[in-house]
Structures are given as structure tokens and as C-alpha cells.
Amino acid sequence: MDTAVSSAAESFGQNVFSLKAMRNYLSDSTYASLLATIHNGKTLNPAIANEVAEAMKTWAIEKGATHFTHWFQPLTGATAEKHESFLTPDQEGGALMQFSGKELIQGEPDASSFPSGGLRVTFEARGYTAWDPTSPAFIKECDNGAVLCIPTVFCGYRGEALDKKTPLMRSMETLAKQIRRLGRLFGIESDDEIAYATLGSEQEYFLVDKRYAEARLDLLQSGRTLFGRSPAKHQQMEDHYFGPIKPRVMAFMTDLDHHLWRLGVPAKTRHNEVCPGQFELAPVFESLNLAVDHNMLVMELLPHIADQHGFTCLLHEKPFAGVNGSGKHNNWAIRGTDGKNWLAPGDDPHEDAKFLTLLCALIQAVDTHADILRAAVASAGNDHRLGANEAPPAIVSIYLGEQLTEIIEQIGQGVQSDSRAGRTVEFGVPSLPQLPLHETDRNRTSPLAFTGNKFEFRAVGSNQSCAGPNVVMNTIVAEALDTMCTRLESEIADGRELAEVLPVVLQDAVRDHKRILFNGDNYSAEWVAEAERRGLPNLRTTPEALQPLRSRKARELFARYAVLSEQELESRYEVYMEQYEKQVAIEANCALEMAKTMIVPAAIDYQCKLAETVINLQACKASAATATHLLEQVGRALDALMDGINALEERMESDGATKLKAMEEMREAADTLEGLVPDDQWPLPSYAEMLFIL
Numbered sequence: 001m002d003t004a005v006s007s008a009a010e011s012f013g014q015n016v017f018s019l020k021a022m023r024n025y026l027s028d029s030t031y032a033s034l035l036a037t038i039h040n041g042k043t044l045n046p047a048i049a050n051e052v053a054e055a056m057k058t059w060a061i062e063k064g065a066t067h068f069t070h071w072f073q074p075l076t077g078a079t080a081e082k083h084e085s086f087l088t089p090d091q092e093g094g095a096l097m098q099f100s101g102k103e104l105i106q107g108e109p110d111a112s113s114f115p116s117g118g119l120r121v122t123f124e125a126r127g128y129t130a131w132d133p134t135s136p137a138f139i140k141e142c143d144n145g146a147v148l149c150i151p152t153v154f155c156g157y158r159g160e161a162l163d164k165k166t167p168l169m170r171s172m173e174t175l176a177k178q179i180r181r182l183g184r185l186f187g188i189e190s191d192d193e194i195a196y197a198t199l200g201s202e203q204e205y206f207l208v209d210k211r212y213a214e215a216r217l218d219l220l221q222s223g224r225t226l227f228g229r230s231p232a233k234h235q236q237m238e239d240h241y242f243g244p245i246k247p248r249v250m251a252f253m254t255d256l257d258h259h260l261w262r263l264g265v266p267a268k269t270r271h272n273e274v275c276p277g278q279f280e281l282a283p284v285f286e287s288l289n290l291a292v293d294h295n296m297l298v299m300e301l302l303p304h305i306a307d308q309h310g311f312t313c314l315l316h317e318k319p320f321a322g323v324n325g326s327g328k329h330n331n332w333a334i335r336g337t338d339g340k341n342w343l344a345p346g347d348d349p350h351e352d353a354k355f356l357t358l359l360c361a362l363i364q365a366v367d368t369h370a371d372i373l374r375a376a377v378a379s380a381g382n383d384h385r386l387g388a389n390e391a392p393p394a395i396v397s398i399y400l401g402e403q404l405t406e407i408i409e410q411i412g413q414g415v416q417s418d419s420r421a422g423r424t425v426e427f428g429v430p431s432l433p434q435l436p437l438h439e440t441d442r443n444r445t446s447p448l449a450f451t452g453n454k455f456e457f458r459a460v461g462s463n464q465s466c467a468g469p470n471v472v473m474n475t476i477v478a479e480a481l482d483t484m485c486t487r488l489e490s491e492i493a494d495g496r497e498l499a500e501v502l503p504v505v506l507q508d509a510v511r512d513h514k515r516i517l518f519n520g521d522n523y524s525a526e527w528v529a530e531a532e533r534r535g536l537p538n539l540r541t542t543p544e545a546l547q548p549l550r551s552r553k554a555r556e557l558f559a560r561y562a563v564l565s566e567q568e569l570e571s572r573y574e575v576y577m578e579q580y581e582k583q584v585a586i587e588a589n590c591a592l593e594m595a596k597t598m599i600v601p602a603a604i605d606y607q608c609k610l611a612e613t614v615i616n617l618q619a620c621k622a623s624a625a626t627a628t629h630l631l632e633q634v635g636r637a638l639d640a641l642m643d644g645i646n647a648l649e650e651r652m653e654s655d656g657a658t659k660l661k662a663m664e665e666m667r668e669a670a671d672t673l674e675g676l677v678p679d680d681q682w683p684l685p686s687y688a689e690m691l692f693i694l
Contacts, residue, residue, distance in 0.1 A: 008261060015063065015139040016264035017056055025055035037133050041176070041194050044133055049101025056137055057086060057099035060148035063139045068099060070107035070129035071149040073164045074114040075575045077465050079296050080154075082109055083147055104150065105131050111156050115578070117571025119160045126157040132165065135293045138263050151293055160568060164467035165289070167564050171474035172196060172288055174561040175334075178481035183337045185488055185498055186354060193337045197474055199291035200454070202282040203298050204273055204326035204462050206314040207249060209693055212685035213312035217594050222583070223316035223463070224381070226591045227599065227667055229674040230322045231688035235275045243272045246694055249279065252309040256281070259301055265294040275324035276691040285331065285454075288474075292466045295328075299463075311694075317461040318384035320687060325385035326462035332473055333454040334358060344453035353502065356411070358477075360509040361484055362455065363398060363408070365476035366448060367513035369557070370396040371537045371548035372476065373448075374459075376469040378545035378576065380583040380656070382461035386540075392447035392458050394540045395531045397518040399446035405519055412510035414503070445522035475563050484509070541657060542580045549573040584656035588648060591663050595645050598683040599670050603638045606677045610634060634676050640669035 013020070019038070022031055030051045036042040060068065069081040086097040111120045111127025120127070135151035154163035161167055179195035213219045218226040245253065253270050260267040266284035273280045283294060299315060306313035318325040333343045342358050345351070366373060374396050377386075386394050400408060443449050447459045460469050484505055491501040515534040520527060531538060539545040548554055550573055558564035564572070610631040617624035644666030651662045674682055 008258065011258065012261045013264040015141070015262045017059055017137040018264065019136075021059060022055065025059055026051060034133060039194070041173075046101070046105070049105050051101075053099045053101045053104040056104065056148060056150075057097065060137075060139060060146070061086065061097060063146055064141070065139055065146040065148045067145075068103070068148040068150060070109070070131075070152040072109075072129050072152045072154040073296060073465065073467065074154055074162060075117070075164065075572070076115060077164075077463070077579075079300060080109070080114070081147075081149065082107070107152065109154070111154075111162055114154075114162060115575045116156070116162055117574030117578075119162060119567060119571045120156050127154060127162060128157075129154050132169070132289070134169075134287075135290050136264065140263075160571075161564070164465050164471075165292070167471045167558075167568070168292060168467045168474075169289060170563045171471045171478070171561075174563060175474040175478040175481075178478045178485060179334060179336055179342070181485040181489075182354070182357060182481055185485065185492070188336065188338045190337045190339075193339050195337050196335055197288040197470065198285045198333045198335055198341075198454075199288045199466060199470065200283060200285040200331035201291060201295045201460075201466050202269075202280055202327075202329040202331070203295065203302075204278065204280045204328065205302055206275075206278050206316075206319050206326065207252070207306060207311040207694060208277060208314060208690045210307065210310050210312050212690045212693070213314075215685050216690075217598075218587075218590055219312065219314065219319070221590045222587045223314060224319045224384070224587075225321065225687070225690075226587060226663065227594065227670045227674070227684065228321065228687045229671040231686065231691065234323045234687070234691060238274075240272050240276045240278070241274045245270075245272060248309065249694055252306060252311060253279070253281075255309065256301060256305045259305060260298065263294075263297055263301075265297055267298075273324065273326075275320070277694060278324055278326065285333070288332075288470055292470065295466050315463040317379070317381035317463060320691065321384075323691075327385065327458060328460040328462050328464060328466065330457040330460045330466055330469055330473075331451070331454045332457060332470065341453055343450075343455065356407075356506060357484065357502065358481075359404075359408070359450075360411070360506045361480040362477055363516060364483075364509045364513045365480040366396065366398055367516035368480070369472070369476040369553075370516065371539060371545075371551075372554050372557070373457075373469070373472050374537065374539050374545050375548050376472040377459045377461060377464065378539075378542040378580075379461055379464060380542060380580045380587075381463055382459075383540075383542055385461060386459060392445055393522050393528075393538075394545070395522070395528070395536055395538045396447050396459070396516075397522065397531070397536065398455075398516050399443040399449040399519055400517060401443075401450065402519065404450060405517060408510055408514070408517065411503070411506050412514055414507050443519065443522075446518070447522070471563060475558060475561055478561060479557060480509075543577065543655070543657065546573055546576055546580075549576075581656050584659050585652075588652060588659045588663055591666060592645060592648060594684075595641060595666060595670060599673065600638070600641065600645075602677060602681055602683045603634060603641070603673050606681055607631065607634050607638060630676065634673065637669050637672040637676060641666060641673065644669050 019035065030048045033045045033048050034052060037044045067083040067085045069083045071079060071081050074080050086099055087095050088098045089095050107129035109127055109129060110125050112125045129152035132151045132153055137148060137150045139146050140149050153166040155166060156162050175197055176195040183189060216225065218224065257267050266286065267281055268284050269282040271280055281298065286294065302315065303313040333341050336342045342354050345355050374394060386392065447457065449456045449458065457469060460466060487505055488498065488501055492498060515536065518527065528538065549569060555566045555569060558569050559566055610627055614624045614627045614631055617627060644662065648659065648662040648666055651658050
């Protein structure tokens with residue numbers, strides 16, 4: 001085996017306190033107890049905490065760690081950590097390296113310093129982090145040492161969820177409960193297997209040479225360009241997507257992969273994306289909770305490794321206007337208690353029945369709660385991306401492909417098809433048609449598309465945590481399965497057979513919720529009109545999209561399944577609205593500063609030079625028509641820019657949407673000036689430089 005290949009394989013997970021590592025540090029009984037918690041969902045035995053803590057500490061110190069931290073995911077959307085050293089002074093002037101079970105299980109960061117949406121007030125500071133044993137601890141390395149990171153949940157003094165992981169884990173358990181119910185109806189039950197959702201999260205990002213990024217105040221403060229004229233060439237030639245990777249970018253990608261592999265992140269795919277300067281990383285599917293943790297590590301490492309290679313990594317959903325933005329394709333599936341993917345069409349009637357039941361449940365769930373699913377991807381950054389030419393629109397719909405749609409339509413009509421060759425699915429009653437395998441096309445315009453063995457939720461923004469969207473996916477599908485299972489169980493209790501009842505339940509689900517299905521072009525004006533006719537919500541901005549979180553329907557949904565209490569749900573609305581308004585305010589203030597201190601002075605300086613040129617030409621009795629015309633163009637654009645500055649300043653106390661409109665008007669004038677002022681006098685790096693010089 002090649003040395004590099006061997007090294008990559010051997011290094012995978014070397015900085016993770018994995019089950020493989022645990023075997024070498026834990027007793028058989030403790031290992032078995034912890035394994036039951038991780039793999040079988042058994043309650044954590046607190047009696048093993050001290051032994052596990054000692055094993056973790058020993059392993060971490062061998063890896064060079066001097067500190068530990070509870071690594072958690074507050075409502076900021078980022079990660080948080082407070083480092084504590086293992087070092088404890090003894091009574092003889094020396095020190096010991098200690099780590100207790102109590103320190104492993106519980107930490108206490110200041111809860112009032114994180115966004116809580118009213119769940120905690122400033123004078124109520126106490127908050128707790130609690131160890132999540134289902135996500136393994138890992139080592140983060142730095143130049144002078146390392147720190148042991150312990151994934152945790154984060155809650156307030158009274159147990160209120162202040163993070164993204166707690167409701168995610170609640171929703172996973174809620175979904176698993178309903179999957180187990182459905183499994184029992186199909187005669188599937190196992191003490192050795194648990195049901196859970198899986199996730200593969202494709203991460204898109206931009207790289208910009210650090211020299212240019214550091215010269216752009218907008219990129220430094222807001223993550224996106226607030227000004228910038230579209231270059232003559234950007235992505236029109238479609239030559240960047242999957243194109244050869246430039247050597248400098250390849251060096252970065254290789255380094256990033258090795259860092260991710262050491263942390264156990266199964267980074268699999270890397271390639272150029274549609275826009276110059278844009279790239280994508282995709283991992284192998286994992287259990288949902290672990291996959292979310294790993295994606296947070298990806299977002300954490302991307303800027304860090306990029307900086308080491310002289311790049312700035314941009315995770316904003318729309319860092320450059322007029323070209324491709326960056327999303328995070330959320331590939332969601334379900335692993336049942338039989339160890340199989342229940343979103344993969346099977347090879348026999350029994351397998352197909354599971355698949356169709358889950359498919360119809362998802363159709364019912366998304367149609368019922370399309371507005372809440374849209375709320376889960378709402379942000380100031382994603383507003384610029386949704387509906388553009390690389391992202392789905394704000395209207396949530398489901399794409400199944402022609403063959404699967406035909407089958408679903410036949411289910412809704414309660415008829416058997418003879419339009420497809422091959423076997424039929426036998427329920428013991430009039431049967432359903434044979435299911436296609438890998439015969440669906442891919443629809444890049446659909447928010448939620450079936451792609452052979454999973455559903456790809458394409459509306460998630462590149463800078464967003466996957467936790468929120470999956471909390472919604474898990475909960476709404478759990479509700480749909482709950483209603484189906486309750487009906488099936490009731491009918492069976494009355495003496496009817498599953499094979500007799502199931503087709504009717506699926507038929508009702510399709511008939512009542514098929515309006516959510518759409519296989520066409522989601523970008524078209526015709527679809528907007530058709531969606532309105534169907535009664536589908538079209539929530540185009542974050543303030544609109546977040547309103548459904550305050551609805552009675554949402555409160556009852558999340559409270560019924562103990563995923564989010566009414567207070568916790570309201571807190572999310574408050575936090576996300578505040579984040580939206582703050583982000584727009586930051587952008588507006590940054591735009592004003594750049595316009596007034598950089599763009600206007602440069603334009604005036606050029607205007608003065610043009611005026612001098614006109615005077616000199618006239619003095620020489622030479623033609624000054626061209627210079628005069630250019631002077632007039634610069635003057636008009638400069639006046640328009642000043643009008644825009646004044647208008648934005650007047651609207652700084654208005655809502656975000658009002659400020660954004662004023663910013664666009666100001667930007668139009670500034671971008672016009674960029675096309676007039678000589679390149680060597682323009683104060684900002686251009687789009688052409690940032691997108692192409694890597």
C-alpha cells in the first residue's frame with residue numbers, strides 16, 4: 001500500500017475516543033455498559049462515570065492534551081468551549097493530572113451570556129452542559145498542545161434547552177419511537193438494533209485569496225460582498241464545475257481531509273462547484289446526531305485550514321451577488337430496527353411496503369408543515385440565496401421523479417398498474433406496482449427531492465447548523481407516522497389484517513396531501529402561480545418565514561412530542577429574529593462606512609482629475625467631449641450614491657427589509673462607479689480578482 005494511502009487509513013479517527021480506543025482503556029463491564037448506551041439507547045449508568053473519565057484523561061494525555069472542554073452548540077449557530085486544565089495542585093507543592101466522573105458528566109458555563117430568547121435573563125447566569133455519550137470525545141490539536149473535547153448538550157438551570165443538540169436528540173428519540181411502532185406492525189422487532197435517522201451533509205464554500213479578503217471590510221464583518229460589479233466572465237461558461245482543481249486549492253483540500261479524518265469525520269468527496277472560487281465537501285452518511293457534530297467540525301476547520309494556506313473561507317450563503325451561492329444539502333434517511341435503510345425501495349413486497357409507508361408519511365408531514373420546514377432554514381444570508389439560480393425557492397415542495405410519482409398517483413387512486421413491466425407488490429389484496437430502483441432523475445430546483453434512497457433537503461444554507469432543519473424533519477415525520485400507526489393499530493385490534501388496512505391508509509395520505517408533489521421547474525413563474533393555487537405557502541423573507549413558529553399548530557406539534565416546550569419554541573423565534581435584524585444592521589453600518597470612507601473619496605478624487613482634464617483640454621482648444629461625458633457619468637453616479645447613503649441613514653431605525661432595500665439602491669450606484677473609476681484608483685478588490693486569482 002502507498003505510504004500516503006496507508007497513513008490516511010491509519011490516521012482515521014486517531015484523535016477520537018472511539019469504541020476501538022475504549023477497548024484498550026475500559027474494563028469489560030464498563031465497556032459493555034457504555035456500548036449499550038451508545039448503540040442500544042440504554043440509560044447511561046452514572047456508576048461508570050469515574051472509570052470512563054479516568055480512561056479519557058489517560059488517552060487524552062497520551063495524545064498531548066493538557067486541558068478538557070465541554071464542546072456544545074448554543075443558539076448562536078456556532079460551537080462553544082471553555083477549557084479546564086487537568087492539572088490540580090497537591091498538598092506538597094506539586095500537581096496531579098486529574099479528571100473526575102463529575103467533571104465528565106456536567107459542566108457549568110454562564111447561560112446568560114448566550115442567546116436564550118428570554119429563557120434566561122441577565123441576572124440568571126447558571127447553565128449546565130451534560131455529556132452526550134453517543135457522540136465520541138475527540139482531541140483538537142494546536143501548535144503547543146491539545147485539548148480533549150467532550151460533546152455535550154447545554155441547558156438552563158431548570159432544564160430548558162439553550163442549544164441545538166438537545167431538541168435534536170429529543171426529536172431523534174421521538175422519530176425512533178414511531179419507527180419502532182411501524183416496525184412492530186410489519187413484524188420487525190429487535191433488541192439488538194435501534195432505529196435512527198441518518199444524515200449526509202454536503203458542504204459548499206468559497207475560497208478567496210487572503211490578501212483580497214482582508215482588503216474588503218464587508219467580507220471581514222458580514223461574510224458577503226456588499227458592493228461589487230459583476231465581471232465579464234464568472235460562471236457562464238460552466239467550466240469550473242467538476243473542473244481540474246488548482247494546485248494551491250488541492251493542497252488545502254488535502255490538508256483539510258487529513259485533519260478531518262483524524263477527527264473521525266468521514267470526508268469522502270471534494271470538487272469544484274459551479275462558481276469560480278467555489279467548492280464542495282461531502283461525507284459518508286452517519287447517525288444524525290454524530291453527522292451534525294461532524295458538520296460543525298467541518299465548518300470550524302474550513303476557515304482555520306484555509307488561513308494556513310493563505311485563503312479566507314467564506315461560508316455565507318451568498319458572498320457574491322449574481323453568481324452561485326452556497327448551500328448545505330441535507331441528505332436524510334431512516335435506518336429501521338432491521339438494520340436497513342427504509343427509504344431504499346426493496347426487493348420484495350415486504351420491503352416495498354415499508355418504503356411506501358414511510359414515503360407517504362413524509363408526503364403527509366411536509367404538506368402539513370411546509371411552513372415550519374421553511375422556518376427551519378430562514379436566515380438573513382439564506383434569504384439572498386433561496387430562489388436564485390442554484391437554490392430552491394422559498395416554496396417548499398417534494399420531487400419524486402416520474403416513475404415514483406406515477407406509483408404514488410396509483411396509490412391515491414387505489415388502482416393497480418400494468419404500465420410497468422415486472423413484478424407487482426403483493427399486500428394480499430389488490431397490489432401496488434413494482435417500485436423503481438435508481439430510476440429517478442435529479443431535480444436541482446426542488447427543495448426536497450427523492451434521490452434513490454434518501455431525501456435531499458436542498459434549502460439549508462451553507463452557514464447553518466443542520467440541527468434545526470432535522471429537528472423539524474424528525475418531528476413532522478414522527479407525527480405523520482404516529483397518526484398512521486394509531487389508525488393501523490386500531491383497525492388491527494378490531495380484527496382486520498394489515499394487508500387489508502395499509503393500502504387504504506396510504507391512499508388517504510396521498511389523496512389529502514398530493515398537492516405538495518411537483519416534478520417541474522421550481523424557478524418558473526408558472527410554478528409560483530400554481531403553488532398559490534394549490535394553497536402552498538410562499539414565505540420569501542426571514543421575518544415572514546419565522547412567523548409559523550409562533551402558530552398554535554407549531555406549539556402543539558413540538559410540545560406534544562416533547563421536542564420543544566412552548567417557551568423553548570418562542571425563544572427560538574426571538575433569537576432568530578434578533579439575529580436577522582442584527583445581521584442586517586451590521587451590513588447596513590458596514591455599507592455606510594465603506595461608501596463614505598472608501599468609495600465616495602475615490603470617486604471624488606477621480607471626478608476632480610476628470611474636471612482638471614476637461615479644463616486643460618478646453619484651454620488647449622482640444623475636444624473635451626469624451627472627458628466631459630465621462631465626468632457627467634461619474635457625477636450622476638456619485639450623486640445617486642450620496643442619495644443612497646442619505647436614504648439608508650434615514651432608515652437605520654427601520655426594520656431589516658427596509659434597510660436591505662436602501663442598501664440595494666446604494667449598491668447599484670456604487671457598482672456603476674466601479675465601472676467608471678480606473679482600476680488602480682478603485683479602493684476595493686474586484687470580483688474578477690477574488691473569484692479567479694487562487
